[in-house]
Amino acid sequence: MSDSILQIRGLGKAFGGDWVLEGIDLDIRRGEFLTLLGPSGCGKTTLLRLIAGLETVSAGSLHLQGRDLTPIPAERRPVNTVFQSYALFPHLTVFENVAFGPRLQGVKGAELRRRVADALETVKLGELAARRPGQLSGGQQQRVAIARALVNQPLMLLLDEPLSALDYKLRKQMQLELKQLQRRLGITFVFVTHDQEEALSMSDRVAVMNAGRIEQLDTPRRVYEDPASLFVARFVGEANLLPARVLEQRPDGLSLELEGKPFEAARPQRFEPGGRVHLLLRPEDLDVWSPEELRRQPEYQARALAATVEEVIYKGAEVDLLVRLESGVQVAATAFFDEEDPTLEYQRGERVFVTWPAGWEVLLPFEDAS
Amino acid sequence: MNRWLKGSYLGLVYLFFYLPIGVLAVFSFNDSKYRLTWQGFTWRWYESLLANEELLQVALNSVLLALVSATLATLLGTLTAVTLYRYRFFGKKLLFGLLYVVILSPDIVMGISLLILFVSLQLPLGFWTLLLAHITFCLPFVAVTVYGRLSGFDDTLTEAARDLGASEWVTFRRVLLPLLMPAVIAGWLLSFTLSMDDVIISYFVTGPTFEILPLKIYSMVRIGVKPEVNALCTLMLGITLIMVLAAHFLLREQPT
Numbered sequence: 074m075s076d077s078i079l080q081i082r083g084l085g086k087a088f089g090g091d092w093v094l095e096g097i098d099l100d101i102r103r104g105e106f107l108t109l110l111g112p113s114g115c116g117k118t119t120l121l122r123l124i125a126g127l128e129t130v131s132a133g134s135l136h137l138q139g140r141d142l143t144p145i146p147a148e149r150r151p152v153n154t155v156f157q158s159y160a161l162f163p164h165l166t167v168f169e170n171v172a173f174g175p176r177l178q179g180v181k182g183a184e185l186r187r188r189v190a191d192a193l194e195t196v197k198l199g200e201l202a203a204r205r206p207g208q209l210s211g212g213q214q215q216r217v218a219i220a221r222a223l224v225n226q227p228l229m230l231l232l233d234e235p236l237s238a239l240d241y242k243l244r245k246q247m248q249l250e251l252k253q254l255q256r257r258l259g260i261t262f263v264f265v266t267h268d269q270e271e272a273l274s275m276s277d278r279v280a281v282m283n284a285g286r287i288e289q290l291d292t293p294r295r296v297y298e299d300p301a302s303l304f305v306a307r308f309v310g311e312a313n314l315l316p317a318r319v320l321e322q323r324p325d326g327l328s329l330e331l332e333g334k335p336f337e338a339a340r341p342q343r344f345e346p347g348g349r350v351h352l353l354l355r356p357e358d359l360d361v362w363s364p365e366e367l368r369r370q371p372e373y374q375a376r377a378l379a380a381t382v383e384e385v386i387y388k389g390a391e392v393d394l395l396v397r398l399e400s401g402v403q404v405a406a407t408a409f410f411d412e413e414d415p416t417l418e419y420q421r422g423e424r425v426f427v428t429w430p431a432g433w434e435v436l437l438p439f440e441d442a443s
Numbered sequence: 444m445n446r447w448l449k450g451s452y453l454g455l456v457y458l459f460f461y462l463p464i465g466v467l468a469v470f471s472f473n474d475s476k477y478r479l480t481w482q483g484f485t486w487r488w489y490e491s492l493l494a495n496e497e498l499l500q501v502a503l504n505s506v507l508l509a510l511v512s513a514t515l516a517t518l519l520g521t522l523t524a525v526t527l528y529r530y531r532f533f534g535k536k537l538l539f540g541l542l543y544v545v546i547l548s549p550d551i552v553m554g555i556s557l558l559i560l561f562v563s564l565q566l567p568l569g570f571w572t573l574l575l576a577h578i579t580f581c582l583p584f585v586a587v588t589v590y591g592r593l594s595g596f597d598d599t600l601t602e603a604a605r606d607l608g609a610s611e612w613v614t615f616r617r618v619l620l621p622l623l624m625p626a627v628i629a630g631w632l633l634s635f636t637l638s639m640d641d642v643i644i645s646y647f648v649t650g651p652t653f654e655i656l657p658l659k660i661y662s663m664v665r666i667g668v669k670p671e672v673n674a675l676c677t678l679m680l681g682i683t684l685i686m687v688l689a690a691h692f693l694l695r696e697q698p699t
């Protein structure tokens with residue numbers, strides 16, 4: 074593919090016989106914001122370090138613009154890293170930190186000053202060039218680290234949880250700035266995080282990783298709305314999982330038994346009759362009705378699942394409900410205040426009915442790891 | 444009561460430590476050649492010390508030896524520490540342990556073994572054998588001092604340097620070395636003082652062509668402690684004190 078900048082094939086990494094990364098196939102596109110998302114220890118940092126050349130490859134290959142990266146040492150790869158700890162040189166000023174890379178490329182004098190000044194301008198740090206890293210706040214150090222990497226005009230910028238050390242407000246602000254920066258410069262960003270919200274809001278594509286593998290590589294929207302596995306469904310956002318049994322497989326859908334009732338799933342997915350599946354439903358997809366309300370919604374009556382309200386959590390713009398279905402499965406639902414339902418009155422112990430718009434459920438193979 | 448007891452105990456310990464040194468320093472200013480009672484203040488012994496050209500030559504020898512051996516030991520010791528820290532290789536733990544063996548082994552054992560080595564290599568005893576011996580016993584101190592600073596070192600700094608295009612050598616020179624400098628200088632000062640006052644090892648490996656101060660003092664004292672020796676020792680004490688303070692100051696945790 075012509076718009077792919079880095080091709081990763083069958084990449085694996087073992088530390089002393091333990092494979093922490095296995096069978097990674099990944100095409101990184103030119104100019105995209107790609108996020109590696111996954112729980113702690115799943116190998117995100119390791120993958121980034123393999124791309125940077127800070128670890129040696131145990132299996133597979135990496136090709137940057139068609140060139141094999143394996144024999145090229147870290148110092149000669151046209152990619153740069155923003156480290157989680159920033160790794161600024163404490164004995165050098167901000168200017169000298171940023172000038173470190175260009176100097177090694179032989180850039181000198183006025184040209185050097187111009188490039189460093191430009192880079193510092195890009196991250197809005199122009200006036201702090203004479204300071205030492207120790208005299209900067211966390212957010213400012215973060216910007217220096219980004220400027221120090223960007224000044225080298227890398228083909229790819231690798232960022233390992235660059236925002237995790239910042240407080241909530243600053244993190245939100247830096248998320249926006251990073252995204253704008255990436256769009257403006259058009260540089261390919263590979264961004265590591267274990268914060269799913271951060272991943273969804275910033276990325277063009279998200280690679281969800283688990284135990285050394287990529288479980289799904291897709292746009293944030295599809296990762297959220299159409300997760301490829303139970304793991305992805307659970308890791309990205311809140312998920313309700315309802316077990317069901319396959320009754321019949323038809324070309325246009327699937328007949329299921331859900332909560333002791335027949336249920337028609339619209340999606341043409343293939344599952345063996347008699348087998349079990351999981352229905353994935355996001356809390357915000359669910360509607361919770363009182364018996365009288367349900368009577369006014371004839372189209373839902375056949376499919377509504379009876380439940381009891383267990384917990385009501387008021388959150389300002391929304392109300393979170395925990396309800397228990399008759400089968401004993403607990404389900405979370407989020408209801409928003411709007412013109413349809415301005416009151417949202419629910420009582421604990423109240424009998425209610427749960428529904429969702431037809432076809433909004435996602436079917437996943439049944440996995441017992443609950 | 445309890446606090447009082449603790450205080451006087453501590454006082455006694457320090458008295459035990461510093462009384463002899465204090466006495467030495469005081470008597471170097473005492474206006475009497477033999478009597479051990481205070482006869483008044485004088486610079487006399489310092490003046491006659493400075494007039495003693497032979498002794499000054501020997502002192503100069505010692506300073507030269509200390510300068511050269513401290514510098515070489517610092518170079519080699521720093522490289523040893525960096526190698527031990529940066530590279531993984533077979534026998535690394537053993538090598539590190541061997542540094543402590545040299546530090547802890549009795550001087551007399553080191554002196555004799557170095558003598559045997561030099562004699563069997565047919566090296567003439569003198570400046571070069573002294574230099575080799577002093578480098579040998581200073582090097583582990585430098586290595587351990589520098590390694591101590593390295594072990595608190597943030598690895599990602601060297602990785603960041605490589606990521607930005609620095610070769611191994613540039614990383615060492617522009618990142619590692621500047622950050623290690625306080626420990627390197629402290630190691631040098633330590634080596635200098637160790638070399639300046641070593642008697643036992645030097646005694647074995649010295650030759651008639653190159654006399655050094657500690658051994659000269661030793662031979663002078665055998666005839667009787669002259670006040671000039673007191674003055675000389677007080678001077679050496681002063682220099683050592685300055686060096687120790689400087690090393691301590693450099694090794695303090697620095698705000699980064």
Ligand SMILES: Nc1ncnc2c1ncn2[C@@H]1O[C@H](COP(=O)(O)OP(=O)(O)OP(=O)(O)O)[C@@H](O)[C@H]1O
Nearest residue numbers: 088089093111112113114115116117118119120267
């Ligand atoms: N140098 C190493 N030697 C041995 N094992 C290692 C090494 N580096 C990483 N590992 C192991 O590899 C696995 C993946 O580590 P990695 O740092 O890539 O995880 P991560 O996804 O970045 O996690 P986190 O979110 O906590 O940073 C972990 O089990 C870790 O213990």
Ligand SMILES: [Mg+2]
Nearest residue numbers: 117118119233
């Ligand atoms: Mg990590």
